[in-house]
Amino acid sequence: MTLKVRLAGLTTLLIASTMALVLSVVFVRQRTSLLEQIQRERTAALEKLARISQATLDAKEERILLSYLGAWMKSDQVLDMALWDLKGRVQIHSRFLQGDYSSAGDAVADGFIQEANRSTHIVWRTTESGGRRRLQGAVPVLSGGTRFGSAVVDYDADALDRELEAALREVIGGLVVIGGGVLAVALLAAWIFAGNLTRPIEDLSRAAREIGGGKFDTTVEVRRRDELGQLGKELNRMAAQLRELEEMRDRFLQAVSHNMRSPLAAVTSAAYHARQLDAQLPPSVEEDLRVIEAGIRELTRFVSNLLDLERLRAGRMQFNFREANVVDLLDESRRLLERVAQEKGLRLVFEQGGDRLLAVCDANAIGEVVANLVFNSLKFTPSGGTVALGARADGAHVRVSVRDTGPGIPEDQLPNLFGRFRQFGGSQSRKGGSGLGLSLCKEFVEAHGGNIWAESAPGQGTAFHFTLPVAGPGPAKENATVSTADRRTAKA
Ligand SMILES: Nc1ncnc2c1ncn2[C@@H]1O[C@H](COP(=O)(O)OP(=O)(O)OP(=O)(O)O)[C@@H](O)[C@H]1O
Numbered sequence: 001m002t003l004k005v006r007l008a009g010l011t012t013l014l015i016a017s018t019m020a021l022v023l024s025v026v027f028v029r030q031r032t033s034l035l036e037q038i039q040r041e042r043t044a045a046l047e048k049l050a051r052i053s054q055a056t057l058d059a060k061e062e063r064i065l066l067s068y069l070g071a072w073m074k075s076d077q078v079l080d081m082a083l084w085d086l087k088g089r090v091q092i093h094s095r096f097l098q099g100d101y102s103s104a105g106d107a108v109a110d111g112f113i114q115e116a117n118r119s120t121h122i123v124w125r126t127t128e129s130g131g132r133r134r135l136q137g138a139v140p141v142l143s144g145g146t147r148f149g150s151a152v153v154d155y156d157a158d159a160l161d162r163e164l165e166a167a168l169r170e171v172i173g174g175l176v177v178i179g180g181g182v183l184a185v186a187l188l189a190a191w192i193f194a195g196n197l198t199r200p201i202e203d204l205s206r207a208a209r210e211i212g213g214g215k216f217d218t219t220v221e222v223r224r225r226d227e228l229g230q231l232g233k234e235l236n237r238m239a240a241q242l243r244e245l246e247e248m249r250d251r252f253l254q255a256v257s258h259n260m261r262s263p264l265a266a267v268t269s270a271a272y273h274a275r276q277l278d279a280q281l282p283p284s285v286e287e288d289l290r291v292i293e294a295g296i297r298e299l300t301r302f303v304s305n306l307l308d309l310e311r312l313r314a315g316r317m318q319f320n321f322r323e324a325n326v327v328d329l330l331d332e333s334r335r336l337l338e339r340v341a342q343e344k345g346l347r348l349v350f351e352q353g354g355d356r357l358l359a360v361c362d363a364n365a366i367g368e369v370v371a372n373l374v375f376n377s378l379k380f381t382p383s384g385g386t387v388a389l390g391a392r393a394d395g396a397h398v399r400v401s402v403r404d405t406g407p408g409i410p411e412d413q414l415p416n417l418f419g420r421f422r423q424f425g426g427s428q429s430r431k432g433g434s435g436l437g438l439s440l441c442k443e444f445v446e447a448h449g450g451n452i453w454a455e456s457a458p459g460q461g462t463a464f465h466f467t468l469p470v471a472g473p474g475p476a477k478e479n480a481t482v483s484t485a486d487r488r489t490a491k492a
Protein backbone atom coordinates (compact mmCIF):
# COMPACT_ATOMS: atom_id res chain seq x y z
CA MET A 1 0.00 0.00 0.00
CA THR A 2 1.46 3.37 -0.93
CA LEU A 3 2.02 6.17 1.57
CA LYS A 4 -0.59 8.28 -0.21
CA VAL A 5 -3.30 5.61 0.15
CA ARG A 6 -2.35 5.03 3.77
CA LEU A 7 -2.43 8.77 4.59
CA ALA A 8 -5.73 9.30 2.79
CA GLY A 9 -7.22 6.24 4.52
CA LEU A 10 -6.07 7.40 7.93
CA THR A 11 -7.40 10.94 7.43
CA THR A 12 -10.73 9.63 6.17
CA LEU A 13 -10.96 7.22 9.12
CA LEU A 14 -10.30 10.09 11.50
CA ILE A 15 -12.93 12.33 9.90
CA ALA A 16 -15.42 9.46 9.62
CA SER A 17 -15.12 8.47 13.29
CA THR A 18 -15.40 12.10 14.44
CA MET A 19 -18.44 12.48 12.22
CA ALA A 20 -19.98 9.23 13.52
CA LEU A 21 -19.59 10.57 17.07
CA VAL A 22 -21.13 13.94 16.18
CA LEU A 23 -24.00 12.32 14.30
CA SER A 24 -24.75 9.93 17.23
CA VAL A 25 -24.95 12.89 19.62
CA VAL A 26 -27.22 14.73 17.15
CA PHE A 27 -29.41 11.64 16.86
CA VAL A 28 -29.79 11.21 20.63
CA ARG A 29 -30.68 14.91 21.01
CA GLN A 30 -33.16 14.77 18.16
CA ARG A 31 -34.80 11.68 19.64
CA THR A 32 -35.10 13.29 23.09
CA SER A 33 -36.62 16.47 21.72
CA LEU A 34 -39.01 14.44 19.56
CA LEU A 35 -40.19 12.47 22.62
CA GLU A 36 -40.60 15.70 24.61
CA GLN A 37 -42.60 17.27 21.82
CA ILE A 38 -44.91 14.23 21.58
CA GLN A 39 -45.43 14.30 25.35
CA ARG A 40 -46.25 18.05 25.24
CA GLU A 41 -48.76 17.52 22.44
CA ARG A 42 -50.50 14.69 24.31
CA THR A 43 -50.70 16.73 27.51
CA ALA A 44 -52.16 19.68 25.58
CA ALA A 45 -54.72 17.35 23.97
CA LEU A 46 -55.77 16.01 27.38
CA GLU A 47 -56.08 19.56 28.78
CA LYS A 48 -58.28 20.49 25.84
CA LEU A 49 -60.38 17.38 26.48
CA ALA A 50 -60.83 18.49 30.09
CA ARG A 51 -61.99 21.98 28.99
CA ILE A 52 -64.48 20.59 26.46
CA SER A 53 -65.78 18.07 29.03
CA GLN A 54 -66.33 20.91 31.49
CA ALA A 55 -68.13 22.99 28.85
CA THR A 56 -70.31 19.97 28.03
CA LEU A 57 -71.19 19.41 31.68
CA ASP A 58 -71.81 23.11 32.36
CA ALA A 59 -74.05 23.43 29.31
CA LYS A 60 -75.58 19.99 29.96
CA GLU A 61 -75.12 19.36 26.26
CA GLU A 62 -73.64 15.90 25.61
CA ARG A 63 -73.37 16.58 21.91
CA ILE A 64 -70.51 19.05 22.37
CA LEU A 65 -68.26 16.38 23.82
CA LEU A 66 -69.57 13.65 21.50
CA SER A 67 -68.81 15.64 18.35
CA TYR A 68 -65.35 16.40 19.71
CA LEU A 69 -64.82 12.68 20.45
CA GLY A 70 -66.05 11.88 16.93
CA ALA A 71 -63.22 14.00 15.48
CA TRP A 72 -60.62 12.40 17.81
CA MET A 73 -61.72 8.85 17.12
CA LYS A 74 -60.77 9.24 13.47
CA SER A 75 -57.14 8.86 14.53
CA ASP A 76 -56.04 5.20 14.48
CA GLN A 77 -53.95 5.89 17.57
CA VAL A 78 -56.99 6.46 19.80
CA LEU A 79 -58.87 3.36 20.90
CA ASP A 80 -61.41 4.79 23.37
CA MET A 81 -62.31 7.97 25.24
CA ALA A 82 -64.64 8.32 28.16
CA LEU A 83 -65.79 10.74 30.85
CA TRP A 84 -66.05 9.16 34.30
CA ASP A 85 -67.63 10.69 37.40
CA LEU A 86 -66.16 10.51 40.88
CA LYS A 87 -68.17 7.37 41.68
CA GLY A 88 -66.54 5.59 38.76
CA ARG A 89 -69.57 5.64 36.48
CA VAL A 90 -69.17 6.29 32.78
CA GLN A 91 -70.97 9.47 31.68
CA ILE A 92 -69.97 9.77 28.08
CA HIS A 93 -68.13 7.11 26.07
CA SER A 94 -66.75 7.09 22.51
CA ARG A 95 -68.69 3.86 21.96
CA PHE A 96 -71.90 5.91 22.25
CA LEU A 97 -70.97 7.27 18.81
CA GLN A 98 -71.60 3.79 17.35
CA GLY A 99 -74.84 3.58 19.31
CA ASP A 100 -73.34 1.19 21.86
CA TYR A 101 -74.72 2.24 25.26
CA SER A 102 -73.98 -1.09 26.96
CA SER A 103 -71.39 0.49 29.21
CA ALA A 104 -73.59 3.47 30.17
CA GLY A 105 -74.12 3.61 33.89
CA ASP A 106 -71.37 1.02 34.45
CA ALA A 107 -69.40 1.55 37.56
CA VAL A 108 -65.95 0.05 37.18
CA ALA A 109 -63.58 -0.94 39.81
CA ASP A 110 -60.69 0.05 37.57
CA GLY A 111 -57.81 1.06 39.81
CA PHE A 112 -56.60 3.59 37.24
CA ILE A 113 -59.95 5.49 37.17
CA GLN A 114 -59.95 5.55 40.96
CA GLU A 115 -56.37 6.82 41.00
CA ALA A 116 -57.21 9.44 38.36
CA ASN A 117 -60.21 10.60 40.35
CA ARG A 118 -58.02 11.01 43.41
CA SER A 119 -55.36 12.94 41.49
CA THR A 120 -55.44 16.68 40.81
CA HIS A 121 -53.26 16.47 37.73
CA ILE A 122 -52.82 14.36 34.62
CA VAL A 123 -51.83 10.71 35.20
CA TRP A 124 -50.50 8.15 32.71
CA ARG A 125 -50.14 4.36 32.67
CA THR A 126 -49.44 1.62 30.18
CA THR A 127 -51.39 -1.62 30.27
CA GLU A 128 -51.80 -4.71 28.22
CA SER A 129 -55.14 -6.36 27.73
CA GLY A 130 -56.46 -8.66 25.07
CA GLY A 131 -53.01 -8.78 23.45
CA ARG A 132 -53.02 -5.05 22.97
CA ARG A 133 -50.66 -2.55 24.55
CA ARG A 134 -52.40 0.63 25.63
CA LEU A 135 -51.27 3.98 26.91
CA GLN A 136 -53.92 5.55 29.14
CA GLY A 137 -54.01 9.18 30.11
CA ALA A 138 -56.48 10.73 32.56
CA VAL A 139 -57.20 14.42 33.24
CA PRO A 140 -59.29 15.88 36.09
CA VAL A 141 -62.65 17.37 34.94
CA LEU A 142 -64.48 20.12 36.85
CA SER A 143 -68.08 21.18 36.60
CA GLY A 144 -69.67 24.20 38.24
CA GLY A 145 -66.43 24.90 40.11
CA THR A 146 -66.22 21.43 41.74
CA ARG A 147 -64.54 18.20 40.74
CA PHE A 148 -66.75 16.10 38.53
CA GLY A 149 -64.50 13.22 37.65
CA SER A 150 -61.91 12.38 35.01
CA ALA A 151 -61.67 12.22 31.22
CA VAL A 152 -59.69 9.18 30.08
CA VAL A 153 -58.09 8.49 26.71
CA ASP A 154 -56.89 5.02 25.60
CA TYR A 155 -54.13 5.20 23.01
CA ASP A 156 -52.94 2.25 20.95
CA ALA A 157 -49.35 2.03 22.25
CA ASP A 158 -48.16 0.04 19.19
CA ALA A 159 -49.53 2.70 16.83
CA LEU A 160 -47.75 5.40 18.89
CA ASP A 161 -44.50 3.43 18.68
CA ARG A 162 -44.91 3.05 14.93
CA GLU A 163 -45.36 6.80 14.58
CA LEU A 164 -42.29 7.46 16.70
CA GLU A 165 -40.27 4.99 14.65
CA ALA A 166 -41.37 6.64 11.42
CA ALA A 167 -40.33 10.05 12.75
CA LEU A 168 -36.97 8.64 13.90
CA ARG A 169 -36.44 6.98 10.52
CA GLU A 170 -36.88 10.37 8.93
CA VAL A 171 -34.27 11.82 11.29
CA ILE A 172 -31.86 8.96 10.53
CA GLY A 173 -32.45 9.39 6.79
CA GLY A 174 -31.52 13.07 7.07
CA LEU A 175 -28.40 12.25 9.08
CA VAL A 176 -27.32 9.56 6.60
CA VAL A 177 -27.62 12.03 3.71
CA ILE A 178 -25.59 14.63 5.64
CA GLY A 179 -23.06 11.98 6.77
CA GLY A 180 -22.67 10.60 3.24
CA GLY A 181 -22.09 14.08 1.83
CA VAL A 182 -19.56 14.96 4.49
CA LEU A 183 -17.81 11.60 4.04
CA ALA A 184 -17.54 12.10 0.27
CA VAL A 185 -16.10 15.58 0.76
CA ALA A 186 -13.77 14.23 3.47
CA LEU A 187 -12.56 11.46 1.16
CA LEU A 188 -11.81 13.95 -1.59
CA ALA A 189 -10.12 16.35 0.81
CA ALA A 190 -8.09 13.50 2.35
CA TRP A 191 -6.97 12.34 -1.11
CA ILE A 192 -5.91 15.87 -2.08
CA PHE A 193 -4.19 16.38 1.28
CA ALA A 194 -2.35 13.05 1.01
CA GLY A 195 -1.37 13.88 -2.59
CA ASN A 196 0.01 17.25 -1.50
CA LEU A 197 2.10 15.57 1.13
CA THR A 198 3.35 12.60 -0.90
CA ARG A 199 3.89 14.29 -4.29
CA PRO A 200 7.10 16.03 -3.14
CA ILE A 201 8.28 12.71 -1.67
CA GLU A 202 7.56 10.98 -4.99
CA ASP A 203 9.42 13.77 -6.82
CA LEU A 204 12.36 13.40 -4.46
CA SER A 205 12.51 9.64 -4.81
CA ARG A 206 12.24 9.91 -8.62
CA ALA A 207 15.09 12.42 -8.64
CA ALA A 208 17.17 10.27 -6.28
CA ARG A 209 16.56 7.27 -8.56
CA GLU A 210 17.64 9.26 -11.61
CA ILE A 211 20.74 10.63 -9.90
CA GLY A 212 21.53 7.11 -8.67
CA GLY A 213 21.22 5.94 -12.28
CA GLY A 214 23.84 8.48 -13.38
CA LYS A 215 21.58 11.34 -14.59
CA PHE A 216 23.33 14.07 -12.67
CA ASP A 217 21.57 16.92 -14.47
CA THR A 218 18.38 15.98 -12.60
CA THR A 219 16.98 18.67 -10.31
CA VAL A 220 13.93 18.79 -8.09
CA GLU A 221 11.72 21.84 -7.97
CA VAL A 222 11.84 23.25 -4.44
CA ARG A 223 8.59 25.02 -3.58
CA ARG A 224 8.25 24.18 0.08
CA ARG A 225 10.03 25.67 3.06
CA ASP A 226 9.64 22.63 5.33
CA GLU A 227 11.88 19.58 5.83
CA LEU A 228 10.90 18.20 2.43
CA GLY A 229 11.98 21.43 0.74
CA GLN A 230 15.27 21.22 2.65
CA LEU A 231 15.75 17.65 1.44
CA GLY A 232 15.08 18.77 -2.15
CA LYS A 233 17.75 21.48 -1.82
CA GLU A 234 20.25 18.95 -0.45
CA LEU A 235 19.49 16.58 -3.33
CA ASN A 236 20.04 19.37 -5.87
CA ARG A 237 23.30 20.29 -4.20
CA MET A 238 24.41 16.66 -4.27
CA ALA A 239 23.54 16.34 -7.98
CA ALA A 240 25.48 19.53 -8.75
CA GLN A 241 28.53 18.18 -6.94
CA LEU A 242 28.27 14.89 -8.80
CA ARG A 243 27.98 16.83 -12.08
CA GLU A 244 31.10 18.72 -11.23
CA LEU A 245 32.94 15.52 -10.32
CA GLU A 246 31.82 13.88 -13.54
CA GLU A 247 33.07 16.84 -15.56
CA MET A 248 36.38 16.71 -13.73
CA ARG A 249 36.65 13.00 -14.43
CA ASP A 250 35.87 13.52 -18.12
CA ARG A 251 38.44 16.32 -18.38
CA PHE A 252 41.04 14.18 -16.68
CA LEU A 253 40.34 11.18 -18.93
CA GLN A 254 40.44 13.41 -21.98
CA ALA A 255 43.84 14.69 -20.97
CA VAL A 256 45.08 11.15 -20.26
CA SER A 257 43.87 9.79 -23.58
CA HIS A 258 45.24 12.67 -25.63
CA ASN A 259 48.63 12.48 -23.92
CA MET A 260 48.81 8.74 -24.43
CA ARG A 261 48.11 8.84 -28.14
CA SER A 262 51.57 9.84 -29.44
CA PRO A 263 53.69 7.59 -27.18
CA LEU A 264 51.34 4.71 -27.97
CA ALA A 265 51.72 5.31 -31.70
CA ALA A 266 55.52 5.29 -31.29
CA VAL A 267 55.50 2.01 -29.30
CA THR A 268 53.11 0.43 -31.81
CA SER A 269 55.36 1.34 -34.68
CA ALA A 270 58.46 0.04 -32.82
CA ALA A 271 56.74 -3.27 -32.09
CA TYR A 272 55.69 -3.50 -35.74
CA HIS A 273 59.25 -2.98 -36.92
CA ALA A 274 60.51 -5.60 -34.46
CA ARG A 275 57.99 -8.08 -35.93
CA GLN A 276 59.21 -7.29 -39.43
CA LEU A 277 62.78 -8.30 -38.56
CA ASP A 278 63.89 -11.23 -40.62
CA ALA A 279 66.10 -12.64 -37.92
CA GLN A 280 64.87 -15.51 -35.77
CA LEU A 281 64.22 -13.98 -32.32
CA PRO A 282 65.33 -15.84 -29.18
CA PRO A 283 62.27 -17.33 -27.40
CA SER A 284 62.50 -14.94 -24.44
CA VAL A 285 62.51 -11.88 -26.76
CA GLU A 286 59.66 -13.42 -28.76
CA GLU A 287 57.69 -13.78 -25.50
CA ASP A 288 58.52 -10.19 -24.50
CA LEU A 289 57.34 -8.98 -27.89
CA ARG A 290 54.04 -10.84 -27.44
CA VAL A 291 53.56 -9.18 -24.06
CA ILE A 292 54.33 -5.78 -25.60
CA GLU A 293 51.85 -6.40 -28.43
CA ALA A 294 49.13 -7.51 -25.98
CA GLY A 295 49.76 -4.40 -23.90
CA ILE A 296 49.58 -2.20 -26.98
CA ARG A 297 46.28 -3.83 -27.97
CA GLU A 298 44.79 -3.19 -24.53
CA LEU A 299 46.02 0.38 -24.39
CA THR A 300 44.98 1.18 -27.95
CA ARG A 301 41.45 -0.07 -27.27
CA PHE A 302 41.34 1.85 -24.00
CA VAL A 303 42.47 5.11 -25.59
CA SER A 304 40.22 4.64 -28.61
CA ASN A 305 37.20 3.89 -26.37
CA LEU A 306 37.96 6.96 -24.28
CA LEU A 307 38.31 9.22 -27.31
CA ASP A 308 35.12 7.84 -28.87
CA LEU A 309 33.15 8.34 -25.67
CA GLU A 310 34.48 11.85 -25.39
CA ARG A 311 33.48 12.58 -29.01
CA LEU A 312 30.03 11.12 -28.38
CA ARG A 313 29.61 13.21 -25.26
CA ALA A 314 30.66 16.39 -27.06
CA GLY A 315 28.47 15.53 -30.08
CA ARG A 316 31.48 15.45 -32.35
CA MET A 317 31.25 11.80 -33.37
CA GLN A 318 30.94 11.40 -37.12
CA PHE A 319 29.15 8.29 -38.34
CA ASN A 320 29.46 7.18 -41.91
CA PHE A 321 26.31 5.13 -42.50
CA ARG A 322 26.41 2.88 -45.56
CA GLU A 323 24.75 -0.32 -46.58
CA ALA A 324 27.16 -3.11 -45.72
CA ASN A 325 27.18 -6.87 -45.61
CA VAL A 326 27.29 -7.76 -41.91
CA VAL A 327 28.60 -11.24 -42.76
CA ASP A 328 31.72 -9.70 -44.31
CA LEU A 329 32.14 -7.34 -41.36
CA LEU A 330 32.03 -10.18 -38.85
CA ASP A 331 34.37 -12.35 -40.90
CA GLU A 332 36.86 -9.48 -40.97
CA SER A 333 36.59 -9.08 -37.15
CA ARG A 334 37.09 -12.84 -36.68
CA ARG A 335 40.22 -12.71 -38.84
CA LEU A 336 41.67 -9.79 -36.85
CA LEU A 337 40.95 -11.38 -33.47
CA GLU A 338 41.79 -14.98 -34.27
CA ARG A 339 45.41 -14.68 -33.22
CA VAL A 340 44.46 -13.29 -29.82
CA ALA A 341 42.07 -16.21 -29.35
CA GLN A 342 44.77 -18.69 -30.27
CA GLU A 343 47.24 -17.10 -27.87
CA LYS A 344 44.68 -17.57 -25.08
CA GLY A 345 43.94 -21.18 -26.07
CA LEU A 346 40.37 -20.38 -27.13
CA ARG A 347 38.36 -21.23 -30.23
CA LEU A 348 36.86 -18.26 -32.07
CA VAL A 349 34.22 -19.45 -34.52
CA PHE A 350 31.87 -17.69 -36.91
CA GLU A 351 28.44 -19.33 -37.11
CA GLN A 352 27.51 -18.07 -40.53
CA GLY A 353 23.76 -18.01 -41.27
CA GLY A 354 24.16 -17.07 -44.96
CA ASP A 355 26.36 -15.11 -47.32
CA ARG A 356 24.58 -11.78 -47.28
CA LEU A 357 22.90 -9.89 -44.48
CA LEU A 358 22.65 -6.25 -45.45
CA ALA A 359 22.30 -3.52 -42.84
CA VAL A 360 22.97 0.20 -42.88
CA CYS A 361 25.84 0.91 -40.53
CA ASP A 362 29.16 2.58 -39.91
CA ALA A 363 31.58 -0.30 -40.51
CA ASN A 364 34.29 1.13 -38.22
CA ALA A 365 31.89 1.70 -35.31
CA ILE A 366 30.37 -1.78 -35.65
CA GLY A 367 33.87 -3.24 -35.92
CA GLU A 368 34.66 -1.61 -32.57
CA VAL A 369 31.46 -2.93 -30.99
CA VAL A 370 32.23 -6.48 -32.14
CA ALA A 371 35.88 -6.13 -31.03
CA ASN A 372 34.82 -4.97 -27.57
CA LEU A 373 32.35 -7.83 -27.17
CA VAL A 374 34.78 -10.46 -28.46
CA PHE A 375 37.62 -9.06 -26.33
CA ASN A 376 35.39 -9.36 -23.27
CA SER A 377 34.57 -12.98 -24.11
CA LEU A 378 38.22 -13.77 -24.75
CA LYS A 379 39.19 -12.06 -21.51
CA PHE A 380 36.66 -13.80 -19.26
CA THR A 381 36.46 -17.29 -20.84
CA PRO A 382 39.00 -19.80 -19.45
CA SER A 383 41.26 -21.46 -22.01
CA GLY A 384 39.75 -24.42 -23.81
CA GLY A 385 36.44 -22.54 -24.22
CA THR A 386 34.74 -21.25 -27.32
CA VAL A 387 33.68 -17.81 -28.46
CA ALA A 388 31.11 -17.81 -31.26
CA LEU A 389 30.23 -14.93 -33.54
CA GLY A 390 26.91 -15.09 -35.37
CA ALA A 391 24.43 -13.02 -37.34
CA ARG A 392 20.90 -13.59 -38.60
CA ALA A 393 17.97 -11.67 -40.01
CA ASP A 394 15.50 -10.54 -37.33
CA GLY A 395 12.49 -8.77 -38.86
CA ALA A 396 13.52 -5.29 -39.93
CA HIS A 397 16.90 -5.84 -38.25
CA VAL A 398 20.02 -7.89 -38.48
CA ARG A 399 20.88 -9.43 -35.14
CA VAL A 400 24.55 -9.96 -34.27
CA SER A 401 25.46 -12.27 -31.37
CA VAL A 402 28.64 -13.00 -29.45
CA ARG A 403 28.42 -16.07 -27.23
CA ASP A 404 31.02 -17.57 -24.95
CA THR A 405 31.42 -20.54 -22.62
CA GLY A 406 32.78 -18.33 -19.83
CA PRO A 407 31.70 -17.91 -16.19
CA GLY A 408 28.50 -15.96 -17.01
CA ILE A 409 27.10 -12.87 -15.29
CA PRO A 410 24.62 -12.91 -12.36
CA GLU A 411 21.12 -11.93 -13.51
CA ASP A 412 20.82 -8.99 -11.09
CA GLN A 413 23.87 -7.37 -12.72
CA LEU A 414 22.61 -7.61 -16.29
CA PRO A 415 20.66 -4.28 -16.24
CA ASN A 416 23.76 -2.36 -15.06
CA LEU A 417 26.25 -3.84 -17.50
CA PHE A 418 26.14 -0.98 -19.96
CA GLY A 419 26.91 1.89 -17.58
CA ARG A 420 30.31 3.56 -17.68
CA PHE A 421 33.05 2.17 -15.44
CA ARG A 422 30.87 -0.77 -14.43
CA GLN A 423 32.80 -3.90 -13.60
CA PHE A 424 31.51 -6.90 -11.75
CA GLY A 425 32.76 -9.70 -9.60
CA GLY A 426 35.34 -9.55 -6.83
CA SER A 427 38.82 -8.15 -7.31
CA GLN A 428 40.12 -11.67 -8.12
CA SER A 429 37.67 -12.18 -10.93
CA ARG A 430 38.48 -8.78 -12.50
CA LYS A 431 40.78 -9.06 -15.45
CA GLY A 432 42.01 -5.52 -16.01
CA GLY A 433 40.15 -3.14 -18.27
CA SER A 434 38.37 0.03 -17.30
CA GLY A 435 34.67 -0.79 -17.63
CA LEU A 436 34.20 1.43 -20.67
CA GLY A 437 33.81 -1.14 -23.45
CA LEU A 438 30.12 -2.01 -23.02
CA SER A 439 29.01 1.60 -22.49
CA LEU A 440 30.65 2.50 -25.79
CA CYS A 441 28.97 -0.50 -27.48
CA LYS A 442 25.60 0.72 -26.24
CA GLU A 443 26.17 4.29 -27.46
CA PHE A 444 27.29 3.08 -30.88
CA VAL A 445 24.46 0.58 -31.34
CA GLU A 446 21.85 3.10 -30.23
CA ALA A 447 23.31 5.69 -32.60
CA HIS A 448 22.47 3.16 -35.33
CA GLY A 449 18.89 2.92 -34.07
CA GLY A 450 19.56 -0.58 -32.73
CA ASN A 451 19.41 -2.30 -29.37
CA ILE A 452 21.95 -4.18 -27.27
CA TRP A 453 21.37 -6.65 -24.45
CA ALA A 454 22.93 -9.59 -22.66
CA GLU A 455 21.64 -13.01 -21.70
CA SER A 456 23.53 -14.93 -19.09
CA ALA A 457 23.45 -17.03 -15.99
CA PRO A 458 26.38 -17.89 -13.73
CA GLY A 459 28.20 -20.98 -15.04
CA GLN A 460 26.23 -20.98 -18.30
CA GLY A 461 28.30 -18.62 -20.41
CA THR A 462 27.22 -15.24 -21.74
CA ALA A 463 25.54 -14.10 -24.94
CA PHE A 464 25.55 -10.47 -26.09
CA HIS A 465 23.17 -9.51 -28.89
CA PHE A 466 22.76 -6.29 -30.79
CA THR A 467 20.54 -5.31 -33.68
CA LEU A 468 21.16 -3.11 -36.70
CA PRO A 469 18.29 -1.79 -38.77
CA VAL A 470 18.13 -3.01 -42.34
CA ALA A 471 16.84 0.41 -43.38
CA GLY A 472 19.27 2.50 -41.35
CA PRO A 473 18.72 4.72 -38.31
CA GLY A 474 16.64 7.37 -40.07
CA PRO A 475 15.29 8.45 -43.44
CA ALA A 476 17.82 8.26 -46.31
CA LYS A 477 20.75 7.35 -44.09
CA GLU A 478 22.55 5.39 -46.78
CA ASN A 479 25.80 7.12 -47.74
CA ALA A 480 25.02 9.72 -45.12
CA THR A 481 27.47 11.13 -42.66
CA VAL A 482 25.77 11.95 -39.43
CA SER A 483 27.38 13.47 -36.40
CA THR A 484 26.03 12.89 -32.91
CA ALA A 485 25.27 16.60 -32.70
CA ASP A 486 23.07 16.28 -35.82
CA ARG A 487 21.37 13.30 -34.23
CA ARG A 488 20.63 15.31 -31.12
CA THR A 489 19.03 18.13 -33.03
CA ALA A 490 17.12 15.59 -35.13
CA LYS A 491 15.80 13.99 -31.94
CA ALA A 492 14.82 17.34 -30.44
N1 LIG B 1 31.62 -12.08 -21.71
C1 LIG B 1 31.61 -11.72 -20.43
N2 LIG B 1 31.66 -12.68 -19.45
C2 LIG B 1 31.63 -12.31 -18.15
N3 LIG B 1 31.56 -11.03 -17.70
C3 LIG B 1 31.53 -10.05 -18.61
C4 LIG B 1 31.54 -10.34 -20.03
N4 LIG B 1 31.48 -9.18 -20.70
C5 LIG B 1 31.44 -8.20 -19.76
N5 LIG B 1 31.46 -8.71 -18.51
C6 LIG B 1 31.42 -7.96 -17.25
O1 LIG B 1 31.02 -6.65 -17.55
C7 LIG B 1 32.00 -5.71 -17.11
C8 LIG B 1 31.99 -4.52 -18.04
O2 LIG B 1 32.54 -4.86 -19.30
P1 LIG B 1 33.21 -3.72 -20.15
O3 LIG B 1 33.62 -4.28 -21.46
O4 LIG B 1 32.33 -2.55 -20.14
O5 LIG B 1 34.45 -3.35 -19.26
P2 LIG B 1 35.85 -4.09 -19.13
O6 LIG B 1 35.94 -5.20 -20.11
O7 LIG B 1 36.01 -4.45 -17.69
O8 LIG B 1 36.87 -2.93 -19.46
P3 LIG B 1 37.19 -2.34 -20.92
O9 LIG B 1 36.27 -2.98 -21.88
O10 LIG B 1 36.99 -0.88 -20.78
O11 LIG B 1 38.61 -2.71 -21.15
C9 LIG B 1 33.27 -6.51 -17.09
O12 LIG B 1 34.20 -5.93 -16.21
C10 LIG B 1 32.78 -7.85 -16.59
O13 LIG B 1 32.61 -7.82 -15.18
Ligand SMILES: [Mg+2]
Nearest residue numbers: 376433437438
Ligand atom coordinates in the same frame (compact mmCIF):
# COMPACT_ATOMS: atom_id res chain seq x y z
MG1 LIG C 1 35.55 -4.84 -22.17
